Each structure stands twice: as C-alpha cells, then as structure tokens.
Amino acid sequence: MAGELILLSSEYSLFAERVKIAFAEKGITNYQIRNEDLSNKSPLLLQMNPVHKLVPVLIHNGKPICESMIIVQYIDDFWNHKSPLLPSDPYQRAHARFWADYIDKKIYPNGRMLWSSKGEIMEASRKDLIQSLKTLNSELGEKAYFNGESFGYIDLALIPFYNVFHTFESLGNFSMEVECPQLVEWAKRCSQKETVSKSIWDKRKFYEMSLRYIDGTIPCPPVAIRKEGVTASNPAHAIWLCQDSLLLHAILASVFDLSISLILASRTSGEAWEKLAKLYANKSRSRIMHLKERLSTSRGSKPLPEYLQFVKSTVDELALTDKRLTDDDLTIHVLNGVGSEFRELTIAVQARETSIAFEELHEKLMDFDTFLKKEQSSEISTIIVNFIRRNSQFRNSFSS
Ligand SMILES: N[C@@H](CCC(=O)N[C@@H](CS)C(=O)NCC(=O)O)C(=O)O
Structure with missing residues (x-):
C-alpha cells in the first residue's frame, strides 16, 4: 500500500x-x-x-x-x-547515474545561459551546449535508448528538454539534425511513448501557456520583493523572463524572413505578438481594399462567363478575409459591371421585392446574354440581307 x-x-x-x-x-x-x-x-x-x-x-x-x-x-x-528505470547491475547503475548527472550539469545550465546572457558568456554556453549534445549523441550511438532496448533513467532525465530543442537551435544558431542526428531520432522515439507524451508539455499546452504570457494573463512579476522589511530580488521575475524568452524565441523561429526584421528588437513575447498582429492586420486591410477595388472594375471586353467567374473568385477571397458581401451589395457591383446592354434586366432585378442570390443572378445574366446575342445576330442578318439586296440591285443596275 x-x-x-x-x-x-x-x-x-x-x-x-x-x-x-x-x-x-x-x-x-x-x-x-x-x-x-x-x-x-x-x-x-x-x-x-x-x-x-x-x-x-x-x-x-x-x-x-x-x-x-x-x-x-x-x-x-x-x-x-x-x-x-535503473539497471540492476551496480556498474550499469553507476553509469546511468553518471549520464543523468552530466545532463543536469550541462544541458539545463548551458541552455539557460543561452537565453539569459549575452556576448562572450553566451558564446561560451552555446559552444558548451553543442559539445554536450554531441557527447550525448555519441553515448547514445545507434541504440534505441541510452540503456539499450528499453526506456530508462537517462532517457527520463533528458526527454523533458525535447520541447526546448528548437529554442536551443534558434538561439544557438545550429541544427540538431546536423550536430546530433541520433539524438533527434531518439527524442521522436521517446515522445511516441504514452508514458512520455502524457507527461511532457504538448504543443497544445505550450500554445495555451503562450497565449497567457502574450495576452498578459501571466504578467511579469516585480524585479524585487519586500519580505519582513527587507528588499530582495524576486526569483519569480527571473523565471518569468526565462519562460517568456523561450516563447519569444519560439515566435521568432516561426515567422517568415520578411516579418522577422520587424519583431527582432522585441523584448517580450507580448511585444513581438503585438507587432505581428499590427503587421498582418495592415496586410489584410490593404488586401481587402484591393479586392473591393477589383469588384468595382467593369467587364470591359471580357466575355460574360469570364467576368462572372472573376467576380465570384473575388467575392470568395473577400469571404476568406471575413468581409462577406451581402447579396444586394454583390448584385449592385455585378449589374454596374456588366454594362448598359443589360439595362432591362437591371431594372427587372432592382424592381424585385427580395434579394437575388449570386447563382440566380448568374443564370439570369447568362440567359439575357444569349438573348442579346440572338438579337444581335438577327439584327446582323437583317443588315446583311439588306446589304446583299442593295448591292445586288446596285450590281444589276450597273451591269445593265
Ligand atoms: N535540481 C532541481 C531543479 C528544480 C528547479 O529548478 N525547479 C524550478 C522550477 S522548474 C523552481 O522550483 N524554481 C523556483 C525558484 O527558482 O525559486 C531538480 O532537479 O529538482
């Protein structure tokens, strides 16, 4: 019990x-x-x-x-x-303890220095971290787990750091895939085990926490605290900076080259997020304006089916930006765009009591277009017949 x-x-x-x-x-x-x-x-x-x-x-x-x-x-x-978790053989037990101790002395302290220091100290930590990861990679070699075939003490000591591997890479400017490929495969193998995946941060948890740092639900604690009349530095402040710096680097690692220069100088994840939000809000605003402008261009010499297809794709793109047009707005755009030869249809549509859906308008326009074409061709044939008649009379009179 x-x-x-x-x-x-x-x-x-x-x-x-x-x-x-x-x-x-x-x-x-x-x-x-x-x-x-x-x-x-x-x-x-x-x-x-x-x-x-x-x-x-x-x-x-x-x-x-x-x-x-x-x-x-x-x-x-x-x-x-x-x-x-530990092997039964005393020598193997000592061996496992040695490597777990190595992880504690090298991985976390160097990783922490990487995101909390600058200049020479940071460079020294970076080198030491890469070297330590390489050393662990050789110790693992071709084995499935550090102890051989089964997951054990050394694996358990190292695997929680899997979620910060990409932060090590982006801050240290190196590739784990290049420096320690077996370790990367090992981490994937371990994280597929249910005992591990259920116990370490998953991306969803990480995302939820990120939002709480970014939106200020977890604010930065004060640098110093007063306890029993004495002012002392606040360890929670350092922890917050450390977590936030992890998030900031995760954000930096995930944005495209063009945006990165704009957010590089950010000091916190919230600041970087705010800049990104503004950047993308501006981009989507100008995109919406461009799409609306495209909608108000008239058909010109485009065939009707092509024009209607162009309108439809513009409206669909606008819907993706959350700016859905009402049926009435769309009808006005289309009827203005098709040209004056559709005047009778325009009057009939405007006289309706209810709005017309794009599909129905499309059908009516296509029918009207066919009717106009027929009219035109019968007009043309009348003109041609008259022309031929006139010419034949002319030719006859000339020849006689
Ligand atoms: N060597 C310790 C490290 C534990 C540690 O650093 N814990 C952190 C949280 S992950 C902590 O309690 N920090 C509070 C503080 O620094 O005041 C262990 O392996 O348990």
Missing part, C-alpha cells in the same frame, strides 16, 4: 515532468499534483524543501523527497516490481 502521494510542482516545470514520467512508467496514477505559484511559494513547499525551496517535491505519507532525479530513484526503489 503506497499511502498518500502529493507532488509539489509548478505548471510548466521540466523537472517535475521527470517525476510524472517515472510514475507513468510504474503505472501509478493515484497521486495528487499541487501546482505552486513560484512567485509566492506556499508554506508547505518552504517546509518540505527548506534547503532549495524548489519544485518538484514528492511528499510520501507526509515525508518529503526533493530533487527530481532523487525522486525518480525513490520511485524506482519503492515500486520495484515493474518497469525498472
């Missing part, structure tokens, strides 16, 4: 994801997650992890276990009947 299990976490803690994966591997679901507000840590967190004051903390029957990889080992020891 496991007893009471409480996991102190925060909404998007990569370290807590390790614990969630370990529980999922063991098939443990009956634990409670309590998400901490890291800008205002609960008395429970401070009491359970008085040394580091960090999440995750696992509280098992009232007793705290701190530090993510120590929690994972505890879970592996306690629920040792299923899916071992």
Whole structure:
C-alpha cells in the first residue's frame, strides 16, 4: 500500500515532468499534483524543501523527497516490481547515474545561459551546449535508448528538454539534425511513448501557456520583493523572463524572413505578438481594399462567363478575409459591371421585392446574354440581307 502521494510542482516545470514520467512508467496514477505559484511559494513547499525551496517535491505519507532525479530513484526503489528505470547491475547503475548527472550539469545550465546572457558568456554556453549534445549523441550511438532496448533513467532525465530543442537551435544558431542526428531520432522515439507524451508539455499546452504570457494573463512579476522589511530580488521575475524568452524565441523561429526584421528588437513575447498582429492586420486591410477595388472594375471586353467567374473568385477571397458581401451589395457591383446592354434586366432585378442570390443572378445574366446575342445576330442578318439586296440591285443596275 503506497499511502498518500502529493507532488509539489509548478505548471510548466521540466523537472517535475521527470517525476510524472517515472510514475507513468510504474503505472501509478493515484497521486495528487499541487501546482505552486513560484512567485509566492506556499508554506508547505518552504517546509518540505527548506534547503532549495524548489519544485518538484514528492511528499510520501507526509515525508518529503526533493530533487527530481532523487525522486525518480525513490520511485524506482519503492515500486520495484515493474518497469525498472535503473539497471540492476551496480556498474550499469553507476553509469546511468553518471549520464543523468552530466545532463543536469550541462544541458539545463548551458541552455539557460543561452537565453539569459549575452556576448562572450553566451558564446561560451552555446559552444558548451553543442559539445554536450554531441557527447550525448555519441553515448547514445545507434541504440534505441541510452540503456539499450528499453526506456530508462537517462532517457527520463533528458526527454523533458525535447520541447526546448528548437529554442536551443534558434538561439544557438545550429541544427540538431546536423550536430546530433541520433539524438533527434531518439527524442521522436521517446515522445511516441504514452508514458512520455502524457507527461511532457504538448504543443497544445505550450500554445495555451503562450497565449497567457502574450495576452498578459501571466504578467511579469516585480524585479524585487519586500519580505519582513527587507528588499530582495524576486526569483519569480527571473523565471518569468526565462519562460517568456523561450516563447519569444519560439515566435521568432516561426515567422517568415520578411516579418522577422520587424519583431527582432522585441523584448517580450507580448511585444513581438503585438507587432505581428499590427503587421498582418495592415496586410489584410490593404488586401481587402484591393479586392473591393477589383469588384468595382467593369467587364470591359471580357466575355460574360469570364467576368462572372472573376467576380465570384473575388467575392470568395473577400469571404476568406471575413468581409462577406451581402447579396444586394454583390448584385449592385455585378449589374454596374456588366454594362448598359443589360439595362432591362437591371431594372427587372432592382424592381424585385427580395434579394437575388449570386447563382440566380448568374443564370439570369447568362440567359439575357444569349438573348442579346440572338438579337444581335438577327439584327446582323437583317443588315446583311439588306446589304446583299442593295448591292445586288446596285450590281444589276450597273451591269445593265
Ligand atoms: N535540481 C532541481 C531543479 C528544480 C528547479 O529548478 N525547479 C524550478 C522550477 S522548474 C523552481 O522550483 N524554481 C523556483 C525558484 O527558482 O525559486 C531538480 O532537479 O529538482
């Protein structure tokens, strides 16, 4: 009997994801997650992890276990009947611990420096991060998982960082595909496992969080806080900047070349988003104006079917920009465009009590066009007949 299990976490803690994966591997679901507000840590967190004051903390029957990889080992020891995470062989266990420790010392600290520092420090972190990823790539080699055929302790330590791989690439200006191709394949393989995909950020969660940073629902906490009369720097401020910087770089990585120069100087994800929104709003406004102008051009020498097709495609494009024309507006545009020879039809349509749909108008115009063509051809044939008659009389009189 496991007893009471409480996991102190925060909404998007990569370290807590390790614990969630370990529980999922063991098939443990009956634990409670309590998400901490890291800008205002609960008395429970401070009491359970008085040394580091960090999440995750696992509280098992009232007793705290701190530090993510120590929690994972505890879970592996306690629920040792299923899916071992650490190998049983002492040497292999030491080997697995070595690499998990390497990940903790190299990946997160260098990644963090990459998005929170500048100049030489950033460059040094960039180089060290790439080198560390390459080292992990060689350690993995052609194996499916770090330990061989089955998912284990080292995989679990590294996989939560999968969601920030593209941020590493865009900030560090390198390609994981080029530098560490096996690692990229390994990450895809791991994320297909249900125990992993259910426990790490998915794109939807990431998107929801992005919106909350961007729209200001999660505002930037103050730089400093006052506690018991003393002013101290606020760790929540640094965390917010770090998360927001991840989002900003995700936005930068996803926009096209032309827009990037406009948003490059943005300091926060919200600022970048606002600039993009303005940019695209302007683009769509000018597109709408252009389409409306196209609608008011008259048919000229275009055959009627071609003109009507041109109107239809313009109206469809306008509908895509959310500017749907009413049937009446469209009818006015079309009747103005077709020309004065459709005058009788125009009068008949305008005299209707109800609006006319484009399809019906199209049919009526085509019928009227056929009628006009017939009229024209009978007029022409009358002219031709008269001409021939006149000419034959003329020729006869001339020849006689
Ligand atoms: N080495 C720790 C790192 C945990 C950690 O950095 N937790 C972050 C959240 S992801 C935290 O609690 N930050 C709060 C703070 O820095 O005050 C572990 O593996 O558990």
